[in-house]
Amino acid sequence: MNIRPAGIKDLDRVSYIESSCFEAERYPREMLEEILAREGFLTFIAEEGEVLGAVTVHYAGEEAQLVSLAVLPGFRNRGVASALLRTAEDAARDLGAREMVLQVRTLNVPAMNLYLHRGYVLAGIIRNYYGYRKDAFFMRRAL
Ligand SMILES: CC(C)(COP(=O)(O)OP(=O)(O)OC[C@H]1O[C@@H](n2cnc3c(N)ncnc32)[C@H](O)[C@@H]1OP(=O)(O)O)[C@@H](O)C(=O)NCCC(=O)NCCS
Numbered sequence: 001m002n003i004r005p006a007g008i009k010d011l012d013r014v015s016y017i018e019s020s021c022f023e024a025e026r027y028p029r030e031m032l033e034e035i036l037a038r039e040g041f042l043t044f045i046a047e048e049g050e051v052l053g054a055v056t057v058h059y060a061g062e063e064a065q066l067v068s069l070a071v072l073p074g075f076r077n078r079g080v081a082s083a084l085l086r087t088a089e090d091a092a093r094d095l096g097a098r099e100m101v102l103q104v105r106t107l108n109v110p111a112m113n114l115y116l117h118r119g120y121v122l123a124g125i126i127r128n129y130y131g132y133r134k135d136a137f138f139m140r141r142a143l
Contacts, residue, residue, distance in 0.1 A: 001080065003087050006043040006054065008036045013051045014043065021053075021070035025105075025130050035067065042095075044087050046071070046080050055084040057092050057100070064092035064143070066102035069111075081114055093143040100143055103129055103136040115139050 006014060011033055018026050027035070035041045035056055042059065046052040053071030057064050066088065071080045089100055103126060104111045120139040129136035 001046055001048045001052065001083065003044050003046050003083060006036060006045045008033070010043070010045060011036060013045060014054050017051065017054045017070050017072060018068070020072055025134075027068065041067065042088065042091050044084055044091070046084050048075075053080050053084055055081075055088045057088040059092050059095050059097050062096065062098040064088075064095075064097035064100045066100060076110075082118065085114070085118055089141075089143055097143055099140055101138065101140045103138055105130055106135045106137055112137070115141075 011029070014032050014036065015029050018032060036043055040058055040060060041056060043054060043056040045054045051072070052075040053069075055069045056067040058067050066085075069081055069085060071084075092100060100120075102115065102120070104115060106125070118141070120141040122137055123140045124138040126136045126138055128134065
């Protein structure tokens with residue numbers, strides 16, 4: 001598996017991952033375009049002949065925010081997300097971030113397990129974060 005930084009030329013790939021992995025709370029294509037072009041956002045893609053998944057992080061000063069992390073259904077449970085997250089954490093740390101924060105839907109067991117296994121701790125709950133009765137956990141980890 002190869003992990004590399006993504007740019008605007010990867011819009012179709014990132015868009016495909018987003019639409020294959022998220023439902024209501026997915027980012028629209030225009031926003032993905034903005035994210036890929038804008039200063040302050042970093043996106044990495046995992047590939048193995050074909051695209052496997054992607055991660056996006058926003059960094060500002062000492063705090064980095066995990067914006068999106070997704071692996072295509074056929075490639076899950078083989079460490080792709082863990083490798084992408086590690087890459088994003090290392091890159092944010094190199095840019096001066098001291099902490100990574102994220103929100104995850106309270107019902108998203110695979111993602112919760114991933115973050116807990118990667119050393120993230122629960123720091124709060126945000127009611128209705130993803131819409132009515134769709135709460136999120138707020139998690140953080142020192143980098
Ligand atoms: C969450 C997601 C990114 C995990 O990707 P992945 O490549 O399968 O994750 P990994 O193989 O690196 O697994 C890492 C850990 O996650 C947990 N995990 C992954 N899939 C799981 C599942 N189906 N059920 C329970 N735990 C799971 C495990 O604890 C695993 O650690 P372990 O191997 O030590 O047991 C993937 O399921 C996904 O894309 N889901 C849809 C999008 C999404 O919800 N993204 C997160 C938004 S906050």
